[in-house]
Amino acid sequence: MSENLLHRCALCGAVVAPESARLVSTCGGHLESDADRWNTPFRIRGARPEDDEVLRRIARGYWGREEVLAFGRVFSLPEERSLVADAGGAVAGFVSHRTEGSDGLLLALAVPPLYQGLGVGSSLLSAAIHALEKAGATTVRLTTTNDNLPALALFQRRGFEIEDVVPGVIARHLEERPGQVPVGFAGIPVRDEIRLQRCLESGTGRDAG
Numbered sequence: 773m774s775e776n777l778l779h780r781c782a783l784c785g786a787v788v789a790p791e792s793a794r795l796v797s798t799c800g801g802h803l804e805s806d807a808d809r810w811n812t813p814f815r816i817r818g819a820r821p822e823d824d825e826v827l828r829r830i831a832r833g834y835w836g837r838e839e840v841l842a843f844g845r846v847f848s849l850p851e852e853r854s855l856v857a858d859a860g861g862a863v864a865g866f867v868s869h870r871t872e873g874s875d876g877l878l879l880a881l882a883v884p885p886l887y888q889g890l891g892v893g894s895s896l897l898s899a900a901i902h903a904l905e906k907a908g909a910t911t912v913r914l915t916t917t918n919d920n921l922p923a924l925a926l927f928q929r930r931g932f933e934i935e936d937v938v939p940g941v942i943a944r945h946l947e948e949r950p951g952q953v954p955v956g957f958a959g960i961p962v963r964d965e966i967r968l969q970r971c972l973e974s975g976t977g978r979d980a981g
Contacts, residue, residue, distance in 0.1 A: 778834060779885060779922075779957075787885045791959045795921055812890055814864050816899040819854040826863045827854060834882045841945045842915045843967065844938070847879050855899050857883070857892045867896040869904055876904030876972075878914035881923070897930060901972070910973045917942050918964040919956030932968040941965045 779793040819827060831838045831849050839846050849868050857864040865883035869876060878900055883893045904912055914932065916923045928934075943963040946954045956962040 779888065790919075790957045791955050794958055812859050812864070812887065814857045814859040814887070814890070814892060814895070816855055816895055817858050819856050819866065823854075823856055823863055823866075824850060827856070827866050830863070830866065830882050830884060831880070833884070834880075840880050841942065841965070842877070842879055843913070844941065844965075846945075849880055852879055855896060855903065857887070857896055859887060864890075865892045865896055867900045869900045871904060871907045871909050874908065874910045876901070876907065876909030876912040878904075878912060881914075893926060894930070897926070901970070905972050911969055911971055913967065913969045915965050915967050917956060917962050918966060919958070919960035919962050921957055921960075924966065927968050930970070932970045934966060935969045936967040938965040938967070939963065 778790050779788050781788060828838050828850060831840075838850055839848050841847075847868075847870075852868040852870055854866050854868045856866045864887035866880075867878065867882075868880040869878050871877070878897075881893060881896060881900075883896070901912055912932075913935075914927065916927070918937075940963055942965050943953050943961070946962060953961045953963060
């Protein structure tokens with residue numbers, strides 16, 4: 773089993789490793805009533821220097837390192853601009869982003885299991901899109917891996933469309949030995965980088981969330 777415990781069971785709250793997690797069909801009413809058990813208020817703010825070690829720890833818990841591969845490049849998250857979800861002084865998640873010309877890049881989005889299911893990830897995504905639009909971006913781009921079904925669902929619900937798939941690049945980046953393919957969500961081999969984009973031109977990308 774993976775040492776990284778990234779997901780929480782929506783029914784009992786238990787923390788599970790990625791390869792043991794599964795997507796299940798549930799009604800919206802069940803999820804809304806169940807979320808009350810972990811109802812924690814939070815606010816989105818800019819990351820501060822005192823958050824640095826916590827963000828590093830969350831990144832290492834998610835990806836085993838403080839760098840992420842995106843768009844064929846390696847980004848060091850501690851060097852990027854980040855927003856955090858502050859839950860009474862605790863960091864309930866973060867999103868890292870940058871602008872490059874008219875492109876806004878979402879480099880990483882992470883929510884520890886304790887705070888999953890509360891809308892933290894969706895709120896961080898909305899805040900990052902707003903920040904990138906204010907900085908002049910007309911398109912927001914992000915990447916995820918072929919196994920990350922929860923992220924693919926979230927991003928597509930929020931208006932992102934798949935623009936490209938780069939086969940094998942993640943496997944080559946992560947493998948410790950040639951031919952050893954890492955295992956991710958639901959036991960799916962992690963191989964490919966999926967690139968998504970959302971247009972913000974003419975106000976069509978303004979986020980209501």
